Amino acid sequence: MIIHYGYKDGSGEYFISIDTDECDGCGKCVEACPQGVLETRTMMIDLEDKLVATVTEEHRKKIKYSCAPCKPEGRPPCVLACERRAIIHTWKLVGK
Amino acid sequence: MEKEYWRWPEYRRTVPGEDWTKARVITAGVDVGSVSSKAVIMIDGELYAYSIMRTGSSSPDSANKAMERAIEGTGMKLDDIHYVVGTGYGRVNVPFANRAITEIACHARGANYIWGPTVRTLMDMGGQDCKAIRCDEKGRVTAFLMNDKCAAGTGRGMEVIADLLSIPIEDVGPTSLMVEKEPEPVSSTCVVFAKSEAVGLLRKGWPKEMVLAAFCSAMARRIAELLERIKVEKDFAITGGIAKNIGVVRRLEEIIGIKALPRKEGFDPMVAGGIGAALFAKALYEKERQSA
Amino acid sequence: MKTITTGIDMGSKNVKVVILKDAKVLAKGLTLSGFDQKEAAEKVFNEVLKKASLSLDDVDQIVATGAGKEVAPHANGDISMVGADALGGYFLFPSARTIIDVGAEEGRAVRCDERGRMIDFVINEKCAAGAGTFVEAMARALEVKLEEMGLLSLKAERTVPMNAQCTIFAESEVVTLIHEKTSKADIARAIHDAIADRITSMTRRLGIQRDVVLAGGVAKNIGFVNSIERALGKKLLIPKEPEFVGALGAALAPLR
Numbered sequence: 273m274i275i276h277y278g279y280k281d282g283s284g285e286y287f288i289s290i291d292t293d294e295c296d297g298c299g300k301c302v303e304a305c306p307q308g309v310l311e312t313r314t315m316m317i318d319l320e321d322k323l324v325a326t327v328t329e330e331h332r333k334k335i336k337y338s339c340a341p342c343k344p345e346g347r348p349p350c351v352l353a354c355e356r357r358a359i360i361h362t363w364k365l366v367g368k
Numbered sequence: 369m370e371k372e373y374w375r376w377p378e379y380r381r382t383v384p385g386e387d388w389t390k391a392r393v394i395t396a397g398v399d400v401g402s403v404s405s406k407a408v409i410m411i412d413g414e415l416y417a418y419s420i421m422r423t424g425s426s427s428p429d430s431a432n433k434a435m436e437r438a439i440e441g442t443g444m445k446l447d448d449i450h451y452v453v454g455t456g457y458g459r460v461n462v463p464f465a466n467r468a469i470t471e472i473a474c475h476a477r478g479a480n481y482i483w484g485p486t487v488r489t490l491m492d493m494g495g496q497d498c499k500a501i502r503c504d505e506k507g508r509v510t511a512f513l514m515n516d517k518c519a520a521g522t523g524r525g526m527e528v529i530a531d532l533l534s535i536p537i538e539d540v541g542p543t544s545l546m547v548e549k550e551p552e553p554v555s556s557t558c559v560v561f562a563k564s565e566a567v568g569l570l571r572k573g574w575p576k577e578m579v580l581a582a583f584c585s586a587m588a589r590r591i592a593e594l595l596e597r598i599k600v601e602k603d604f605a606i607t608g609g610i611a612k613n614i615g616v617v618r619r620l621e622e623i624i625g626i627k628a629l630p631r632k633e634g635f636d637p638m639v640a641g642g643i644g645a646a647l648f649a650k651a652l653y654e655k656e657r658q659s660a
Numbered sequence: 661m662k663t664i665t666t667g668i669d670m671g672s673k674n675v676k677v678v679i680l681k682d683a684k685v686l687a688k689g690l691t692l693s694g695f696d697q698k699e700a701a702e703k704v705f706n707e708v709l710k711k712a713s714l715s716l717d718d719v720d721q722i723v724a725t726g727a728g729k730e731v732a733p734h735a736n737g738d739i740s741m742v743g744a745d746a747l748g749g750y751f752l753f754p755s756a757r758t759i760i761d762v763g764a765e766e767g768r769a770v771r772c773d774e775r776g777r778m779i780d781f782v783i784n785e786k787c788a789a790g791a792g793t794f795v796e797a798m799a800r801a802l803e804v805k806l807e808e809m810g811l812l813s814l815k816a817e818r819t820v821p822m823n824a825q826c827t828i829f830a831e832s833e834v835v836t837l838i839h840e841k842t843s844k845a846d847i848a849r850a851i852h853d854a855i856a857d858r859i860t861s862m863t864r865r866l867g868i869q870r871d872v873v874l875a876g877g878v879a880k881n882i883g884f885v886n887s888i889e890r891a892l893g894k895k896l897l898i899p900k901e902p903e904f905v906g907a908l909g910a911a912l913a914p915l916r
Contacts, residue, residue: 276597280515280590281558316470316473317473333517337825343865517826525828560788560827
């Protein structure tokens with residue numbers, strides 16, 4: 273399952289998308305993030321519990337702000353750290 | 369007391385002709401949302417009764433109230449229920465739940481139950497969020513997105529305009545369709561700025577139904593943008609309060625070019641999450657009994 | 661020959677006009693944009709001309725900036741808001757390398773070099789939570805006058821987190837906090853901290869270099885200044901009349 277954490281509002285769109293099928297809960301993206309946006313957590317997927325990376329509750333609504341300093345329009349540390357390509361970052365300001 | 373324009377009325381329902389005393393497995397799903405709390409009772413995996421109540425300041429209280437209302441008049445007691453799953457924003461605060469499961473899974477499972485295995489895309493809009501879900505023929509989630517950061521594209525966004533125009537939520541949809549010519553959608557995504565825009569339109573002499581049409585059109589676009597990220601695949605279903613707003617539903621169908629599955633008689637679109645939770649409750653109960 | 665230039669900042673809330681003569685401020689004025697921004701601009705422009713004892717013909721260049729710059733009366737040039745911020749901020753403080761401008765509907769940050777030329781910028785637009793409108797809306801929810809918000813927030817005793825990142829949801833959160841008997845001072849501080857946090861995060865994209873100038877109407881709010889200085893860990897340079905920085909920058913544009 274692909275989970276898109278984040279939002280689109282008047283100012284742009286900001287998402288961290290994690291593929292829970294590919295993610296093995298290794299935690300490398302968590303370590304790579306300088307802002308503590310990510311964490312590993314046990315989730316119930318198809319009636320089974322699995323350890324996967326997620327965006328922390330605190331940062332889910334602040335991805336625009338929390339991730340801004342990393343300039344995620346390029347390839348931010350979390351994406352570079354993942355060997356299974358389980359994480360994608362979208363960060364787009366509208367207009368200018 | 370100020371009239372709350374955007375709150376759907378509270379009520380309960382028992383499916384006629386069903387007898388819970390003959391059931392093997394009785395389960396319940398309690399979906400505590402930011403605005404409304406829903407309790408659903410299922411017997412042997414079939415819908416038996418449900419309630420839709422306002423969420424108050426305390427999640428546990430809201431869960432209790434919803435549950436009490438759901439069993440009201442059925443002769444059932446809380447103890448008769450074999451397994452309860454809590455879901456929704458307040459899921460960890462359902463005091464009598466055996467387990468909490470995220471609403472994503474519950475909504476998909478619920479939609480699968482209501483409409484069947486052809487559902488592949490689901491949009492659920494609650495009071496303070498909007499979810500876009502892709503699922504398979506068994507109601508298992510394959511992709512999911514939730515906006516609960518921005519009021520645009522949430523029930524709360526609709527309330528701001530309904531309040532401004534003093535139009536009760538049940539009338540918003542039909543009123544917005546009373547326009548002869550469809551106006552341009554409101555240009556601001558941000559509800560704060562959209563409200564200023566609406567005020568400006570009213571000053572220019574726009575009648576209420578036109579302002580409403582412009583706003584519903586903008587909201588439909590917001591939803592369509594959200595759905596774009598997960599790609600809409602037929603069949604497409606809508607749950608949550610917004611399903612009852614024909615003004616937004618029709619415009620959304622027009623934008624994405626796909627008609628939503630029609631509402632099923634007897635299934636309030638707001639209880640899909642609770643239904644899914646009650647079905648998971650049955651599966652978990654049976655799983656536990658097997659391994660016991 | 662003495663050059664007279666004018667800058668008109670067509671802000672969504674206020675229109676600001678500055679008249680310069682050889683890079684010295686002759687006169688300035690401000691008025692609410694209201695429902696007819698063009699009309700308001702015309703009015704304040706004429707008022708400022710009068711204050712400077714000038715007529716329209718005396719002015720060599722009229723440069724517009726701001727959200728409504730397309731409809732600025734009499735303008736024969738325009739400049740982006742970030743461009744105006746850089747020029748205006750650097751003019752007032754030659755040591756300025758980062759300029760943050762929080763207007764009614766938009767928050768901006770600009771980096772400039774040692775000669776005041778713009779190197780990079782970031783704009784936080786179309787979301788009320790990142791601009792002055794946020795503080796106004798929260799003041800209404802708190803039932804406090806906007807001008808009193810700053811002072812009130814400085815009386816805070818506790819740090820209270822604010823979870824909502826949307827102005828509409830924050831309004832509900834404030835109501836809940838009031839129900840829970842949180843003091844208005846603590847809530848006011850939380851409000852200023854929340855928006856300061858957002859502005860700071862966006863500015864960090866540019867790399868924050870001293871000196872940092874704070875411009876725009878919100879800079880008059882001592883609560884906001886306090887919050888943003890804490891968030892940045894730096895003291896800010898704030899002009900005496902921060903809302904005029906954009907119009908000043910626009911008036912300086914032809915003199916570059």
